[in-house]
Amino acid sequence: MSLIEKTAAELLALQASGQATAAQIADAFLASIQAREPKVRAFMLVNEADVRKQAEAIDAKRKSGVKLGKLAGVPVAVKDVLCTQGMRTTCSSKMLEHFVPPYDAHVVERLRAEDAIILGKTNMDEFAMGSSTENSAYQKTTNPWDTTRIPGGSSGGSAACVAACEAPVSLGTDTGGSIRQPAALCGIVGVKPTYGRVSRYGLIAFASSLDQVGPFTHDVTDAALMMEVISGHDKRDATCVDAPVPEYTKTLNTPVSGLRIGIPKEFFDDGLDPEVGAIVEASLKQYEAMGAKRVPISLPNGSKLAVAVYYIVATAECSSNLARFDGMHYGHRTKQKADLIATYSKSRGEGFGKEVQRRIMLGTYALSSGFASKYYLKASKVRRVIKNEFDAAFEQCDVILGPTSPTPAFKFGEKTDNPLAMYLSDIYTISCNLAGIAGMSIPCGFTKANLPVGLQLLSPAFDEDRMFRIARMYEAATQWHTRRAVV
Numbered sequence: 001m002s003l004i005e006k007t008a009a010e011l012l013a014l015q016a017s018g019q020a021t022a023a024q025i026a027d028a029f030l031a032s033i034q035a036r037e038p039k040v041r042a043f044m045l046v047n048e049a050d051v052r053k054q055a056e057a058i059d060a061k062r063k064s065g066v067k068l069g070k071l072a073g074v075p076v077a078v079k080d081v082l083c084t085q086g087m088r089t090t091c092s093s094k095m096l097e098h099f100v101p102p103y104d105a106h107v108v109e110r111l112r113a114e115d116a117i118i119l120g121k122t123n124m125d126e127f128a129m130g131s132s133t134e135n136s137a138y139q140k141t142t143n144p145w146d147t148t149r150i151p152g153g154s155s156g157g158s159a160a161c162v163a164a165c166e167a168p169v170s171l172g173t174d175t176g177g178s179i180r181q182p183a184a185l186c187g188i189v190g191v192k193p194t195y196g197r198v199s200r201y202g203l204i205a206f207a208s209s210l211d212q213v214g215p216f217t218h219d220v221t222d223a224a225l226m227m228e229v230i231s232g233h234d235k236r237d238a239t240c241v242d243a244p245v246p247e248y249t250k251t252l253n254t255p256v257s258g259l260r261i262g263i264p265k266e267f268f269d270d271g272l273d274p275e276v277g278a279i280v281e282a283s284l285k286q287y288e289a290m291g292a293k294r295v296p297i298s299l300p301n302g303s304k305l306a307v308a309v310y311y312i313v314a315t316a317e318c319s320s321n322l323a324r325f326d327g328m329h330y331g332h333r334t335k336q337k338a339d340l341i342a343t344y345s346k347s348r349g350e351g352f353g354k355e356v357q358r359r360i361m362l363g364t365y366a367l368s369s370g371f372a373s374k375y376y377l378k379a380s381k382v383r384r385v386i387k388n389e390f391d392a393a394f395e396q397c398d399v400i401l402g403p404t405s406p407t408p409a410f411k412f413g414e415k416t417d418n419p420l421a422m423y424l425s426d427i428y429t430i431s432c433n434l435a436g437i438a439g440m441s442i443p444c445g446f447t448k449a450n451l452p453v454g455l456q457l458l459s460p461a462f463d464e465d466r467m468f469r470i471a472r473m474y475e476a477a478t479q480w481h482t483r484r485a486v487v
């Protein structure tokens, strides 16, 4: 196995034993990017010179005997929605084409504090709105398993670069499925942490009551490691919970005994591709073979109403969050001569793409005078019902399992003309965000066309350590996570 196919944990071990330097690792990934980017187009920006400099600094630090951080010399790619000091951060939007943040997001600070190397910024659906990364204003990222297909979204670049071995790990964000769905479609691990587990300071907001930052990795061990680094209290994000962060990697290999797996019947309905269904069913059998018990459960509201509720809550919050991009305070300003109001509307009309405009209009309508209680308030109430439904389910089971995405990766253009079809890509992932609980996707097999399929695990809030142990049980008994795409 060459360096680029290794996990972060393996790269750390190679450096500790003197078999590789951070500079060699950085060079290997830079070479991989150079070779594969023309096909994958996962990156918005790679700061080559700086990557080498960061790596050399880590090697020098190691030589001088200074204690190194948990991610020393590990290159990390970062979704272009997270602020990086001195590095352009666009949200893949024309609105922020020239934005260079003067500060790092909290999670980026945490990565640097643990001696990780910031490799570059990854492509995404504009302002994280989408499920295929086709809404980027700049480029189309491909799926490394089949470059005629989409990588999922909105964190498509962060998923594709790990699947293509251009980076060993990366960060994305998940508002309704944007980490889990692309992880599933690209055959890697993706974690949506509990709401409040990870600080969003320096994350450019989409829907503030849903957004969370989380990792993409090849395996569960790396996911646990990344979560140890990025989780924890930060007073700059008022929603970030002040609770101790478990050492996830320490308990990872302790299987959960007497494991009860909740299977929501609504996750296996007509909308599920039969091949995906069969692969997920096989992974449930694998758990049973390890002694787990199936508990049939039902999440009627969490399944039927989730998409409708999400598209009220998320659009309302996005219309409010994106109001700041008016060409005056922030973002692209029109070159056309106009008065103040016309400058706002022209700047926004030029700066935002079609999907973002659609969401702003939907959300503005939902919040408009006389309608807010009819829509946003009502949606918030249904949201509570969905949360209660999960709480009741978790009294009967330790984890909820099902497919992450109803289909494998689809072709470019297949759903771009039909927003509703696109929105249904997240039918199994959205309720987790509405309930604020934790979720992840792990690779669990391949279709006949060699497209990866993801298994979704959902756990109660702040129960990531147990979720990782359950995920690791499956991984330890299977080989899917060791496969690498050939690009």
Ligand code: GLN
Pocket: 128, 129, 130, 131, 153, 154, 173, 174, 175, 176, 177, 178, 179, 206, 314, 426
């Ligand atoms: N696909 C969903 C949307 O378009 C989720 C996006 C996300 O999680 N950022 O809103």
